[in-house]
Amino acid sequence: MEGVARFVVPGIPTPCETWYKVIGDLNSDKVPLIVVHGGPGACHEYLLPLTDLAPSMSLIFYDQIGNGRSTHLREKDKDEAFWTPELFIDELQNLIQHLGLADRPIDVYGHSWGGMFIASWAARSTNLRRLVIASSLASMDVWRIGINALRRQLPREVQEVLDRADETLDFESQQYQDAVEVFYKRHLSLARPWPPKEVEAALHWFSEDPTTYGTMYGPSELYISGSLRNWTCIPELKNIKAATLLLNGAQDEAQDVAMQPFFHHIEKVKWVTLDNAAHFAHVDQREKYIQHLESFLLG
Structure with a gap:
């Protein structure tokens, strides 16, 4: 089932639309899993390997506003006051209301940027049963430590x-793009041939409409200049009461230092790091990844 949820955003004259897709039956007694993509602006397609979970639970994929099949807002390019984590928290809650899930248990999975803002959302949620934070970061300060360490390991x-x-x-030269690709091949995905279709899908949307990524993050993974540059959710983590699974890859750009505060501050937490996997660990080690998700969500 596909549909759109009308989302009223202050300052936008007409309601925005959040596109979503449901796999499975939301009316069953199984707890549904909402899948929250990264980027900002990478869209849902690169997380479609998680459809391997469909025999066990209902899945909800959606595109956040600004990209994909949801409302694009190119006129808000570089508007840092508009593109805030709170906007996307409100959008997620609006989608939950639209789907009639506000008063029943739900599970939520957030990858990368998705994991960032759902951590803040989870600290306030009253119906979250289980939370998965995958290849994400608890603050930009700890993210920079990891990224800079990986950068120093690149060829001179x-x-x-x-x-x-x-x-x-x-940041537009071919030489720069080639240099960033060296980093991507080491720390975005280890799957070959390069790029795997999931990486292509994410990079396609960054190129198609860079409004959210460019405004919130920057021109590339290696230069953080956007509105998230000083972001942190660490003070909120103690308020997350749901059982939480942390997932990352050993070669992930989300290095352990970026994930560590989640482990230290969330009360009920388990952490799994997958060998021979990078930021797209769900692609690099798909079978093991799904096994860990099923074990946690169904256990």
């Missing part, structure tokens, strides 16, 4: 290209 000539772009603010 690649580091020089990245450093030069940081100084000149020229």
Whole structure:
């Protein structure tokens, strides 16, 4: 089942639309899983390997506003006051209301940026049963520590290209794009041939409409200049009462240092790191990944 949820956003003259797709029967007694994509703006397609869970539970995929099949708002490019985590928390809650799930137990999975804002949402939720935070970060400060450590491991000539772009603010050259791809092949996905279709899907939406990613994050994973540059959810983590699973890959750009505060501050938490996997660990180690999700969500 596909549909759209009308989402009223202050400052936008007509209601926005959040596109969603439900796999399975929401009227069954199984607890549904809402799948929240990263980016911002990567859209739901790159997380479709999670449909492997469909025999065990209902799944809800959606595209956050600003990208994909939901309302695009290109006129809000560079508007940092508009593109806030709170906007996406409100959108998620609106979708939950639209689907009639506000008064029944739900599970929520958030990947990367999705894991960031659902951590804040989960700290306030009253009907969240289980939470999965995958390849995410608890604050930009700890994220930078991990990213900078990985950057120092790149070949010297690649580091020089990245450093030069940081100084000149020229992020459009082919040389820069090639240097970023070296990083991506090491820390976005280890699947070959490169790029796997899931990576292609995410990068497609960044290119198709860079409004949210460019405004909130920056020109690439290696230069953080957007509205999230000082973001943190660490003070809220103690308020998450749902059982929580943390997942990341050993080669993930979401290094352990970025995930550690989740483990330290969430009361009921388990952490699994998958070997031979990067940021798209659900692609790199699909079978094991699904096994860990099923074990946690059905256990």
